[in-house]
Every structure is written in C-alpha cells, then in structure tokens.
Amino acid sequence: MSKSxxxxxxxxxxxxxxxxxTVRLYILFTAPPEQDILWxxxxxxxxxxxxxxxxxxxxxxxxxxxxxxxxxxSPHLLNQKDKLNAKHxxxxxxxxxxxxxxxxxxxxxxxxxxxxxxxxxxxx
Numbered sequence: 246m247s248k249s250x251x252x253x254x255x256x257x258x259x260x261x262x263x264x265x266x267t268v269r270l271y272i273l274f275t276a277p278p279e280q281d282i283l284w285x286x287x288x289x290x291x292x293x294x295x296x297x298x299x300x301x302x303x304x305x306x307x308x309x310x311x312x313x314x315x316x317x318x319s320p321h322l323l324n325q326k327d328k329l330n331a332k333h334x335x336x337x338x339x340x341x342x343x344x345x346x347x348x349x350x351x352x353x354x355x356x357x358x359x360x361x362x363x364x365x366x367x368x369x
Contacts, residue, residue: 259291267295273355297363304369334368341365 260268271294275282311317323331341361348354348361 263291263295267291267298270294270298270359274359275356277354277356297366301366304366337365337368 256268263271268291271291272282274294275290320328320331341364344361345358348357
C-alpha cells in the first residue's frame with residue numbers, strides 16, 4: 246500500500262475522524278515500532294482504541310467525583326465479598342505495574358504496555 250499509488254488510506258481522513266491522540270495510541274497499540282501496520286485490515290481496531298480512551302476518561306472522572314464527595318469508606322467496614330474484590334483489584338494492579346515496568350524498561354514494548362493497561366481497566 247502506498248499513498249503515492251493512491252491505494253492507501255488518507256492519514257488526514259483518519260485523524261479528522263478519530264483525532265490525533267487516538268491515532269497515535271492505535272499506532273503504538275497495533276504493533277511494535279519495528280513492524281509495519283496494515284491499515285486497511287486494522288481500521289476496525291481504531292474505534293476500539295477510542296472506546297478505551299473514553300472508558301479511561303469516565304473511570305478517572307468517577308474516581309475524582311468519589312474522592313471529592315466526602316470521606317472514603319473504611320476498609321474494615323467492607324463485607325467479605327467487597328474485601329475479596331478489593332484484594333483482587335489490588336493484586337491485578339500490582340501485577341500490571343510490574344509487567345508494564347518490565348516491558349518499558351527492558352523491551353520498549355508499547356503495544357504490550359497498552360494491552361496490559363486495557364486489561365487492568367476492564368477489571369476496574
């Protein structure tokens with residue numbers, strides 16, 4: 246595929262439709278930097294990246310609202326099910342931070358980093 250041969254996707258159209266931040270995140274998520282991206286076969290993933298960005302935005306907004314709404318619940322007042330859920334989230338968060346740190350410091354696997362963060366946001 247080549248823009249000069251008029252058989253490629255126009256970058257301006259994709260950026261206009263989804264925004265530059267979504268396109269950048271998609272490029273990092275789709276493949277390691279040393280690999281090529283087949284845009285025509287992968288354009289269905291761009292809306293998924295946009296949905297993930299929206300989910301993260303809503304998650305951060307809810308977190309800020311919860312923090313500003315009053316005192317935080319005391320952990321010892323949680324029932325057993327909520328304690329197990331909190332422990333699961335805590336464990337997954339620590340595991341994700343460990344993996345992301347390793348991917349970043351050793352291999353620069355941005356696609357792996359984004360994938361792990363997507364998985365963590367699904368748990369949250």
